[in-house]
Amino acid sequence: MSRLENREALASLRLSARKNRDAKHQCINVCGGTGCRAAKASGCIKSIKDALARHHLSDTVELRETGCYGLCERGPIVVLSPSEYCYFGVKASDADEIVEKSVVAGQPVDRLMMKDGHGASASSLSKVPFYQGQHRLLLEANTQIDPRSIDDYIAIGGYSALERALFQMRPEEVVDCVTRSGLRGRGGGGFPTGKKWETTRNAPGDTKYVLVNADEGDPGAYMDRSLLEGNPHSILEVLIIGAYAMGAQQGYIYVRQEYPLAVQNTLRAIERARDYGLLGHNILGSGFNFDVEIHRGAGAFVSGESSALMAAIEGRVGQPRSKYIHTSVSGLWDRPSCLNNVETWANIRHIINNGAEWFANIGTKASPGTKVFSLVGKIQNSGLVEIPMGMPLRSVIYDIGGGLPGNKRLKAVQTGGPSGGFLPESMLDLPVDFDALWNAGSMMGSGGMIVMDEDSCMVDTARFYIDFLAHESCGQCLPCREGLREMLHILNRIVTGEGREGDIEMLEELCDTLEATALCALGTSAPNPVRSAIKHFRGEFEAHIREKRCPTLACMNLIHYSINGELCNGCSLCRKNCPPNAILGEAKKPHRIEQALCVKCGNCLTVCPPKIRAITKRDGNVPATEQSISMSPRAV
Secondary structure (H helix, E strand, O other), X not given: XXXXXXXXXXXXXXXXXXXXXXXXXXXXXXXXXXXXXXXXXXXXXXXXXXXXXXXXXXXXXXXXXXXXXXXXXXXXXXXXXXXXXXXEXXXXXXXXXXXXXXXXOOOOXXXXXXXXXXXXXXXXXXXOOOOOOOOOOOOHHHHOOOOOOHHHHXXXXXXXXHHHHHHHOOHXXXXXXXXXXXXXXXXXXXXXXXXXXXXXXXXXXXXXXXXXXXXXXXXXXXXXXXXXXXXXXXXXXXXXXXXXXXXXXXXXXXXXXXXXXXXXXXXXXXXXXXXXXXXXXXXXXXXXXXXXXXXXXXXXXXXXXXXXXXXXXXXXXXXXXXXXXXXXXXXHHHOOEEEEEHHHHHHHHXXXXXXXXHHHOOEOOOOEOEEEEEEEEOOOOOXXXXXXXXXXXXXXXXXXXXXOHHHOOEEEEEEOHHHOEEEEHHHOOOEOOHHHHHXXXXXXXXXXXXXXXXXXXXHHHHHHHHHHHHHHOOOXXXXXXXXXXXXXXXXXXXXXXXXXXXXXXXXHHHHHHHHHHOOOHHHHHOOHHHHHHHHHHHHHHHHHHHOOOOOOOOOHHHEEXXXXXXXXXXXXXXXXXXXXXXXXXXXXXXXXXXXXXXXXOOHHHHHXXXXXXXXXXXXXXXXXXXXXXXXXXXXX
16 A cells, blocks of 8 residues: 555556456445444355355455445345345345345345335335435445445545645635535534634634534434444545645544444544545645544533533533634634534535535525435334435425334424424425424434324423433533423423423423523523424323323323233233233233232233233223223333
């Protein structure tokens, strides 16, 4: 591996890397992202490797471990090229059939394919409904390269944007290009990226920093993780471009401690970039010097906030500071510092290569480009989706996500993570962009999108998020520290059947106080789940408080389980699976539940044979004879 002394050497390497990729006419791509690894993708890779060896194909067929394909619900995912056959839910035992039938004979393994919109086997990713409608600007390269190979990245055009910026554009022209593109920060605030870059560039001082925020603390969100895992060089490249544009010579990537694969792949990418001379002194002979370090976070949610993140890198407690001085002017070690999240940085490469006008024509005028969402919850196809800004929520959930399982009715969608708001079914035609979501009482956030069905209790769900935020508050400012604690106390009281008249009004007052007085965005946005839940589902709050019941039968203190003696055949499955031994009865005789011992875990309902259905879940405040029965397990 030799150092690239100039742009001509990079062009030569790119030609060589492309020839090496084309030397093997067939390739088996296996998703090696965290989601597929959890589904035993490593075993699939080993089995496929062994199968290729048995057929003497190791030298002619490439086996490539790639990044995340997005459809994590159906992993492990295997895609063959050039045939484009795509297989889902692959097991190690499928390896021989894939090699024999698809590689050797050139025929698809139909049973491993998903169905297209017409019920036929989808012969390629583009025909799988999940991928139709997406605009995979950032995620597409994940499926094409081995994230551990810098040559793979260079072969598909990697570092061409850096070359263009260093040799064809002045620093101010790079900033202007980003500004004209209209790119807004994908970390949650939606602040114009070009304006932030310009502020840092124009700030006084010779020492400046550029930083990548890969903290991604929102529960269920893993967009940034997948980009770092699957294509770390795409982030390094644009970080160098940003440093060149703003006059920085040092960068930092702040990564969550819980992202070991992302850290591993990014560290390897940094080492390879240094070996090639793409980091360090005199990059590509341009005279520009720049290097990068990784800082692993300690897991605090609040450290995703810009000033708290910089305090953590400095070795101090990760606590936010007041915003009367912006980090763009006085950030890391009181120097001008530009912080963008992973997804924001990832867009820059495409903007430099294709032009500001090209990017501005994707999405909407006020929110150009695409957005990657983590689509999770009560949804058929959970995973990462990348859509053009402005796509309606309905299209994301039903066309891409496949709708809700079990023909359940959609109740709400939450966007923006724990600080986002709930959007009811009536707002499904809302376009997904920064301003529309904000005006609707929610937010874009980093890209979490959680789907909830009719079994979800909105009071308990709001309580869950406030519980999370109360624990993650740094405690520095009183409104956030005490306000969230009091909100949690009230919500805990409501879901346990001890709610009082006036609790709703008190929650609304606390929401207003936090929004107006909290120090940082954690506190000012924390009221969103409570305020939106009250606005759209006030009746559920009133039922909990006034009638002491949970309409969805989700709150444990407001329900009870009972056994219908006329239906119970005494099979004893419920008794054997009851953790507190609250079920009494003899074999082959009707059983009963001792309510004083029952912990409302729902195990009995789950194990009761469907043909019998002797166990029912009822409202704990209304006589069983007057209450409609729900056979659904407790909504989580």
